[in-house]
Amino acid sequence: MTDKNTRKPLVLVDGSSYLFRAFFGMPNTLTGPDGRQTNAIHGVLNMLDSLRKKYDPEHMVVVFDAKGKTFRNDLYPEYKATRPPMPEELRYQIEPLHEIVLAQGYPMLVVPDVEADDVIGTLATGYDGDVIISTGDKDMAQLVNERVSLINTMNDAFHDIQGVIDKYGVRPDQIKDYLTLMGDKVDNIPGVDKVGPKTAVKWLAEYETLDNIIANADKFKGKVGEYLREAIPRLPLSYELVTIKCDLDLSCTGESLSFTKENTARLVELYEEFGFRTRLSKLKESNPEVMAELGELAPTEGGMPIVEEITDVDYQCILTEEQLDEWMDKLSTTKLVSFDTETTSLNYMDARVVGLCFSIEPGKAAYLPIGHDYIDVPQQLDYDMVLARFKPLLEDPTVLKVGQNLKYDRSVLLNHGIELKGIVHDTMLESYVLDSVSNRHDMDTLCSKHLNHQTIKFEDIAGKGKKQLTFNQVTLEEATPYAAEDADVTLRLHRFFAPQIRALKSDVPNQEKLYREIEIPLLKVLSDIERNGVLVNKEMLAVQSVELTTRMAELEKEIFEQAGEEFNLGSPKQIQAIFFDEEKLNLPIIKKTPKGQPSTAEDVLQELALEHEVPRLLLEHRSLSKLKSTYTDKLPLQINDTTGRIHTSYHQAVAATGRLSSSEPNLQNIPVRNTEGRRIRQAFVAPEGRCILAADYSQVELRIMAHLSGDEGLLSAFSSGTDIHKATAAEIFGVPLEEVVVDQRRAAKAVNFGLIYGMSAFGLAKQLNVSRGEAKKYVDLYFARYPGVKAYMEDTREQAKEADYVETLFGRRLYLPNINANNAMLRNHAERTAINAPMQGTAADIIKLAMLAVADWLREGTTNTKMIMQVHDELVFEVDNDELDLVRNKVVELMTNAADLAVPLVVDTGVGINWDEAH
Template sequence: MAAKSKSAKRLYLVDGSGYIFRAYFALGRSGALTRSDGTPVGAVLGFCNMLNKLLTDMQDEHDPTHLAVIFDHSGKSFRNEIYPDYKGNRPEAPEDLIPQFPLVRDATRAFNVPCIELEGYEADDIIATYAKQTEKEGGEVVIISSDKDLMQLVSDRVSMFDPIKNKKIGREEVIEKFGLGPEHVVDIQSLAGDSTDNVPGVPGIGVKTAAQLIEEYGDLDALLNRAEEIKQKKRRENLIEFAEQARVSKKLVELCTTAPLEEPVDALSMRAIDLDLLLPFLKEMEFDKLIERVKREVGGAEGGDPADAPAPFSADKAEYETVFDEKALKSWIDEAAARGAVAVDTETDSLNAMQANLVGVSLSTRAGRACYIPLGHGKPDGDGGLFDGEASGDEDAGRQLPLEKALKLLKPMLEDESILKIGQNLKYDVLVLLRYGVNIAPFDDTMLMSYALDCGKGGHGMDELAKRHLDYDTIKFSDLAGTGKKAKTFDQIAIKEAATYAAEDADITFRLWEILKPRLAAEGKATVYETLERPLAPVIVAMEREGVKVDKAVLSRLSADFTQRMAASEAEAHELAGEEFNLGSPKQISEILFGKLGLPGGKKTAKGAWSTKADVLEQLAAEGHPLPQVLLQWRGLSKLKSTYTDALPEEIDPETGRVHTSYAMAATTTGRLASTDPNLQNIPIRSEDGRKIRTAFIHEKGNVLISADYSQIELRLVAHIADLKSMKQAFADGIDIHAMTASEMFNVPVEGMDPMIRRRAKAINFGIIYGISAFGLANQLGISRSEAKDYIDAYFKKFPGIRQYMDDTIASAKEQGFVETIFGRRTYVGGINDKNPAMRGYSERQAINAPIQGAAADVIRRAMIRMPAALKKARLNAKMLLHVHDELIFECPKDEAAKTCDIVADVMIGAPVPAVDLSVPLIVDARAGKNWDEAH
């Protein structure tokens, strides 16, 4: 690649620091790939592949004269002297990445490319200085980066190029990003700030608002000098109060174009790859495949290694193989080991991971290449184990590898720490394979990546992700198995049909990983994924496997009691109605209530029928009508009976004798886990009958159950997030927060307070933070709407910080389209700018709720992740069984109960640290008991 002689320079500047992190996170915490001496080199390999591709592309498609890779210096920059907290929020680099930093610089020099860094300056400053010098001399500059901070340099002669998206960034793209051209980027960033670099900016002003202000006033100085002209009160006050902060921010975001460069531009001339320089380095790193590819490319062969080229999705072009023998399976295992990453998917005969039998395994080592290993199709013959193809109707069934033999070959690869396993909802596959003695590790999960990146944008199942990211409609299971009572299980599907379906699953999973993994670092969500999502999966697996013991006898007695009381309620309802009717029929109930009895306040559904929903019956009951109250009692008992006392015994696993709920990790928009099959999170605890259900959850002999519950965690987080000084002080002093609220609002002393007044304050406290309306509060408290409105108005008057938080959150959501928790979890809020008031109102309430409920979910996730290690360190035998909202349930030996309660509480209280320094104390109640209700 010798440089061509020409009068004008064409300088390519590579953002080397950006390349390093993209290489690291794009390969699934690439530190999992190590040299034989144990040195992590995954990021080095990724960097070399990216640099080699760039050099090849430039040679084929461009005509550069000069090239350099620019790195950040390891020390602080001059910006830290201006603002000591600059980049103070950034976490430390991953431990396995740190030793790779010098190796990446060695790699750059091995490719015969200048490697530039400068003490006291950032890579962006060096890039800016080279760019301005070259531009001044009449040359052209292409910056290889997508970093928004570099967009201020874009001009007629300076452009950027995003190598991941293969996209040029010019003036139009900058305008699309910031709303104005490159010449205004610094002023916009000075106002909007940057949480990633801890650039303060001006509170309440985002990029969109900043662009509008700069467009109107011309530049930052003019805006700040004329800030008193701003009509919006809060914006005007912030611009005046934080004017100096904005000016400091400008000094932080404006790139230095006069850095004292040690190498002039002329020293960066393009140089040919020198194999005598490059190959020894690649051999030292043990990058055998890259060595072969470089030899071919430098030797003149056209194209690169197809094994490393990203392939557009096409089912017709995909290489899918069905594996029937050991030799073929070993070949796939070797390929996975060589590549260091493999997508894995299991096929089973049940959705219940605790009872599912393994039918097959699929693997993919790169986009477009996958295999299926059938292991359990067809019907077993009489002597156990082998399959009779003729009897099953599947001619391939008899060719399957024996299950034990296949797993013996697969197990070392699936457990190999140097090979990253990639899955979609891999928790299920881990649970299935654990039953066969195989423990998958390490792993990445595309479902959890999508959840960290795009929560609120739609579902995170494979079919939806394939359509969203690949514009591809997957083969549906129902296409093979059918639907309804005649639907087949996977072991009944012919291998020829099953193989394509299963291989496609692994192939698409690998493709999704290639798309989603780089986005985590690029969009600042790697920390969320690495600290809140991925490490939680093994914890959930252990909980689901452990299950919880349920006493059938208790449930049976409760069922009988509920049946008897339902019969009494039914007789009372018939007497009140003056005739017999079906209490389970909404149509008959509506005819009685609104037809025969003519009760007021009925609401019709969209189909014209009278609504008999709970809120309608509750309103009628509050007005003193006895029949609706009896109907509500009957419904409550009926639901408890059908959902729990009758159903739970059927959920007991015949092998373990325990109930094993499944936790959906990406089902909510707030980070909360959802319990399914059975759902143990919806057992009502406010009613006496609901609490009776909890008495059926018991321990093994010699053990106890422990319930550890956060006290008012969401209110505490509101006090912290909204900076409510009186509420924070109350929590710090251990004052009853609801009594304090009642005292503040209603001017009554805390001592001797009427419990009804405290109840109203409690309803307001919890209702307000979720955007409750006057109508909703009126229904909840049984008061008039006008009285409820007065309560809400009084609340905002006493606690103006709540209103400010709500207004600011909604404004931010409208501008950005998302909200975030204090831990960085992002939730996109669709409909926040909808013209439909109902839709917009719903989205606004969601925007208010998500950062609070999401932060509470993040806290308990962090606690759950840390819990196993803490218990092990304390040499305790406790097992975490259940997660229910803000509560964790454990089982432990009776003589370890007191110490376990202490350790559990300590871990839960300390969960936010060090990510967030809460300004309010967390309180955890941890108690032991013979059943769940007693412990709670």
């Protein structure tokens, strides 16, 4: 055991104290490439450099105050109430500073509900050895003793016990009394009026303690004595406010706060982003492999990567411990690992690992089989031994990983108790951010498109159809090139995408930030939501299936009676014969197919149903049939045997606007506006003692329209909290707000939503069942009342035609290849998309930011809440009944603060024992 007197001291850094001192003490001319101040970041980093050089500590931590109020605000609501708000120029430096500190390898703590002082006090008190506290805060002097000293690196002042006495005139054990007597104007802590440092020192020199001063208060003469006696009732509270808590229940100790390996790749990105040229230069000099770490290996020409043609590959199959040792050495010392798993199933909840694949340089990769079980399979390394050896490496955040759809691999590894960390890149998401219009981002497509390489297909080695083998049954001779290729081409794809992603930093910085700060972190959040799953009552669904079958039979009978004969309700040809034959129903032909036949498409049937009964009944039958086959019959089959829950799959790289989609089952399409759809939602239930909380953004796309257009009428309506549809109705119909009737509000709602989706007067007329002239009048009146909206739409169209793309508020680019097409239909659709996509895309970005914020809070572990679904603009949670108020308030706070718009974001919440009740 190391002697505590010979080991290096524990260094505790009051990051928040230095943050403010650096901001106000260093030149505000220190700025990054975007012109924003970086002086606070510079100052704190310089201070950390100085401390590390001076003490060379083994154990060190940087502690920052958490956002929000602390227990002291509960004791005294006016605590710090007089402080001016944090300057915006400082606020936006905090998060980057945190990132840099962590990337440099420093342990960092941000503990909610307390202050950095309390965290430092607890760590200092619990450490069996010398402690150096780096701070400029006088409150910390109360912690000084034989083991604990203070240093202020801003002026290099050092304070042990004698140093405290020399500076303040009192001993460290008297500091709390000293601070209580004086009070603190900055923190709004009341003391004794007119008592400053000299008086406090004088009193404590004579009476030793605050208690003795209070006990002898009658002996104090004159006005100051009156002030003391008047203050006595409030002094115990002030004493409690200035006292640093030293008994927090922390998840770490001083001994556990050791440095981690610096994340060189992230530091390069951050130093470049904030213009730290000297630090960047030194980092590259000391890390010659840094470019490899960043994936900047592929040669480029004119800023674009040149595809590397690799014809001779080296793919190894690892079957011996010697091979494993060799590869483990390579993997643990490399900067970027391309990683993939081969598994027994595509269902991430049931899948088990069959083998691991990895590559660290193009053309070279390995497959480590551990779960193949066909007859005469060669001897493989022990399953549990391999996973145990890989667990530290896979869970090491400093070993950076790239993969293709790593959300799946993360989830499968969790089935084995391994949490995949260090996910810095995902080729599927790289492709998606660079080109969201392309709806195929699978590995085979990306390799063919970008690498001019045809991959080995799964069907080539496993067969097709019912006879298809699972991967554990595939021979090692065939499995090895297939699996190793996955890791190899993933690395090569990343090398192709990486320069383009990094180019976004200068060309489209918000889009690069969107990839790094939204899409990549969201991968883990979605994985957690998927694995949480949602409880479904299969008995309730079985009853609904029977009821739907009965109702469908009734509809079928009624259709046949009105049609005068039976026919196949699923046959377009037979429907044509019944609907349009002159001797049968003789319905009007609204549209024809390319082959000249009368169309029976959904939109045609909907128009016919406005005036004819059989099409209406047929549409109802189709709707019920879809609900039955898609949900009430299928959902029970999708309940996981182990968890008893349904686990959907969320897709980040499908919708061009950035919206998430889901499958197996598709939770986005369960109807909410009809009784049958709501009954299906009733089967999504909470366990006993828990409830479902749904939090839904209210009219978020209209609010985004108000923000983007800057229209004064819309801004005023939303800012005042007026019902936007009633406000629009009042404007369009020229009536006072209080006199708007239901039909007028309905028409205004159709206009509000219709216009942002590019609906024409013709479409609006159909929806409202009015003439086209009447609908056009509504549109014209709308634009007359909200001219900013019309100007925004016109400007957006023109900008899109010039740039071939539009952007969301957060920089997501949505490319419009047909915006200048000669074909009027394609061009008009692109123009409608140009207007809607920024709103829909911004809404998608906002819900993702909200999910990240809520997930960060849930990870703190203060509640037992689970985020179980995301549907459009709604987040759904499973909450303990006794935590409901806390969770609801926090979720609403985080969601409303996810974005800063010119109008407030509003979140509606609902609670129930099932999803329908909560909606």
